[in-house]
Each structure stands twice: as structure tokens, then as C-alpha cells.
Amino acid sequence: MVTSTASTSPNRLTLWLALTSVYILWGSTYLFIHFMTEHMPPLYMASIRFLVAGTLLYFYARLTGTARPSREQVVSAGAIGVLLLTIANGCLAMALQYIPTGVAALITSTLPIFLLTLNWVSFGKTRPSNLALGGLLLGLTGIFFLIKPDNFQGVGSANASLIGAGFIMIGNTSWAIGTLLSPRLALPAQIMSSGIQMLAGGIVLMLISFCIEPVSLDTITVAPPKALGALLYLVLFGSIIGFSSYSWLARNASPQLLSTYAYVNPVVAMMLGALFAGESLSPSSLIGAGIVVAGVVLITLGRNR
Template sequence: MQAITSPVSTNPNRVSLWANLISVYILWGSTYLFIHFMTERMPPLYMVSIRYLIAGSILYGYARLTGTPRPTRLEWRSAGTLGVILLTISNGCLSIGLQYIPSGMAALLGGLLPVFLLTLNWVSFGKKRPSNLALAGLSVGLLGIYLLVKPDKLQSTTGIDAKLIGTGLVAFGNFAWAIGTLLTPRLTLPSAAISSGIQMIVGGIVTLLASLVLEPVNLFSIFDAPAKAIGSMIYLIIFGSIIGFSSYSWLARNAPPQLLSTYAFVNPVVAMLLGTLFAGEVFSSQSFVGAIVALVGVVLITLGRK
């Protein structure tokens, strides 16, 4: 498979498109809860770095063993840059933010991503105005996110200052993710699997270095992790990193930004349901209405894509 040097494909295979969308919709909706479980008693940057180093090594090794050509220096640099933006900065901010706000709240703030994606693609990257229907879907989706995030019973126990810190970190992480997403089809990258592997390896190394400087850990602190953290990390490696991130990378190459941004409306619904069932977060009737409104926004954006 040749390196990607052209814009996003406008006619991807429909089955592959929806299979990857469903993967990102469901699996990434569950990652918020498992990141919370993974970092309950362990430093967040350290656990994130170990997760990506393992997952990246598996993906890279599998790609090479199955005949994928060795990446060039330019491909390593391009994929590594994305790894730092998407994983070290964006996912690092999310993991730290989850120390201050509930997992459901963090997922709801993912509703900012379509704003960043469509705005950046409009004013900078693509100079392309979204269709009126897509803009209407964005507005409806954001209304749904507002209704989801508003319930009074979904409160952080750490106070308003901590909530502001967590909200700011997650919002900045979404901004960085939007930049990385829009950069993806503009960089010279190797094939999807090996590109994802490089991104995780480089992002994992940079995150580990940051962890060793900022957190009270050493290279072998993983052996002190409780079973719940290890089990959550294994889930995130398989379903969040290897399957989910690979699906997202494929979508970033082959799907228009309007369609790709819809996962940010579905993930909060999944995250809220799981948070209610397994983490004691309240899913009220207002949250249910917000979930329905957000899904309507997904449908409108999908119909409005060019």
C-alpha cells in the first residue's frame, strides 16, 4: 500500500466505512470508563504510556511480519508527529482531566470536537464551508451535548476549581485531536496498521518521558498496579488502541470531516450508559433526551456530508 499523499477519499467502500464508524462509536465510547478504572490508583500519564507502547509494538510487529514494507524516515517523522499530537497531548490531557471530572462528563465534552473539526477545516485546513444541513446537524448535536452535560446530579466531588481544570484539559485535548485529524491526510504516511503502530510507539515514548519527570514513578511501576488497572489496560490495548484507534486512523484517511465528527455525539451516549451501570454516575431523564437529540444531530450531519 502506497503512502498517503493525497486528500481524503470521497468514495470509500460503504461496508468498510460503516464498520469502522461503528467500531469508533461503540469501542471509544467505552474507553472513558476504562481509562478511569485504569488510572484510579495509578498515575495517568504512566499508565497511558505503557498502554500505547504495548499496543504500538503489537501493531508495528504484526504489520512487518505480514509483509508491510519498512517505513521511510519521512513516514516515521510524519506518523510520529501525529502520535505526539493525538496521543501524548490529546489523550494525555484526557487522562489527566479524568482525575478531576467524571468519565461521563469527559465524554460529553467530546462534543466540542465537531466544532473544532468543522471550524478548522473551514477557516484553515480545507477552506471548505460545510453544507447547511451539516451545520444544522452540528447545532442540534451541540444542543444534545448541552442537555447531556447539564443534569445537576452529575457532579464532581472535587469542587468547582477542579472541574474547571478538568474541563479545560479535556477541551484542549479535543482541540489537539482536531488538529491531528485534519493533518492526517496531508502527511506522507505508511499503511494504516504500521502508521498506527508508529504513532503509538512515538506517542508512548514521549508520554513516558513526561511521566518520569512529572509523576512519582519509575520504569517498573507497572508491577505495583492493582489487578483492576491491569485488566482495564488490557481492554484499552485491544479494543481502544488496536481496534478502535486503527478504525479512527482509517476514517481520518477516507471519511470527510463532517462524517468523522459524528462519533463525538455518539461516544457520550455510550459513556453515560456505562458510567451509570458501572461507576454510579446518574443518567437522568434529561440525559436521555439529550442522547436522543445528539443522535438526531448525527443523522443530520451524515445526511449533510458532501
């Protein structure tokens, strides 16, 4: 687990540029995943994204002197890649076929609930604080308001919200397991590890895509310009620049400051979805959004104590 270990205070301008990058770039990925998969098979396009980004990160790490990883490190990083990227991000790509990007971002932002619960019952056996437990209950209440079927008229069938939310719940569980498992495994240097994770996640996603989607290796050649532009954006800004900014913050910013991205990203996603995808939230969804954000804030405060 990467923690803030810098012995000197980082440059304030660099700090806020990195934080703004994570706020905006990661908040925008929901909209661009929607654009990328709007007329293309979602798992196939997600696999292309991670294969390209992983290849770039891996060779960058090697060219800048990072040592070749051991077999154990490759296996460990690959396993984390399957949990975080194949399952979690693959589920997100599928979820966005059923629910609006802003709602997807809000449900995804409940990840602290999954981390808290799994660490309590399995990994750490640590009982959360009362404040964090209050946040847990608030977050679950907010999810109920978000996924009520009558909030999604015009988005798809009456069950679309439940299907989309179900995918994200599976993805959040997998992301939480991968996050809690990472400190317990032997992983290579950070950029090398991320490159291997993306390559492993992308390869497994591609294999799954071949099994369940009508695709071949050259399907990318028929992708519309909008999908290709979104793919390029996600590779460069979502996977490489956004990840690099987050990694720098993990080493140089306080956990309290870094954790704020969890409740800023959904706001960015909702604004972009309303502006560029014609999405809107019902009054019930807006209530749910506020409850979810409040729950995540309480969990964050309780965890930091």
C-alpha cells in the same frame, strides 16, 4: 485520508460486527481509562498502553511483509501520534480525573465541531453548510449545559467540570489538527503508521509523565489488579481490535454509516458509567446530552451534503 474504495459490497454480517465493535469497544474505553487511572498516574498508564499496543502493531506489520518506513514517513507518523495520542488521549486521561466518563464521552463527541471550524478557518477554507452551522451552535449550547458546575456535585471541587472540559477541548483541538493534517503528510502503510503513531505518542507521554508525575520505569509493578486488567483491555480491545474494526469500516462502509459512532459511543459510555462506576447525570446534563447528540447529527448530515 482513508475512504471507502471497495469495489464490491462487504459481507453484511462482517459489516455489522465491525460496526458493533466500534460502538461498544470505543464506547467502553472511557470507563476503562477511568479504571486504569483511578489509583495510578494517568499519563504514565496511558503511555504504557500506547507503547505496548504500538510495539505489537509495528512488529505485526513487519512480520506480515509491510516495508520498513522511510525517515520522512517515521517523522510524519510520529508527529501525528503526538497530536492524536500524546495530547488528545493524554488530555482525556487527565479529564477523567475531574468529570464522569459519560460526560467526558459526550464532550469528546463534539469533535466534528472542531473539525468543521478548523477546516473552515484554516485547512480547507470551506464554509460549512447552513445545516452544519446550525449543528455547531447546537453543540456549543449542549456543552454549556454539560459543564455547568452544579451538575457535578460530589465529583470534586466546583471548578472540576471546567477543568475536565478544558482538557477535552484541548484534546479535541489537537485531534482535529492531526486528522486534518494526516492527508497532507507522507505516511507509511496503515497498520505500520498506527504502530509508529502509538510508539511516538507513548514515548512522549512517558517523558512528560517523568517530568510531572511521581513515577519511575517500574511503577507499573505496583499497579493494582483492576488497573492492570483495564490496561490489558485497552491495549487489546481499545487500541488493536477497536482500531482494526474502525480501519476496516473506513475502507468498506459509507461515511454516513461510519460517522454514527460519534453519537453512539457517548450513550454506551453513559450506560457503562451508570452501571459500573455509580455515575449519574443531572436533568441539566441530560438536556445537554440530547442537545450535543442533535448537534453532532446535524453537522454530520450537513458535511455529507
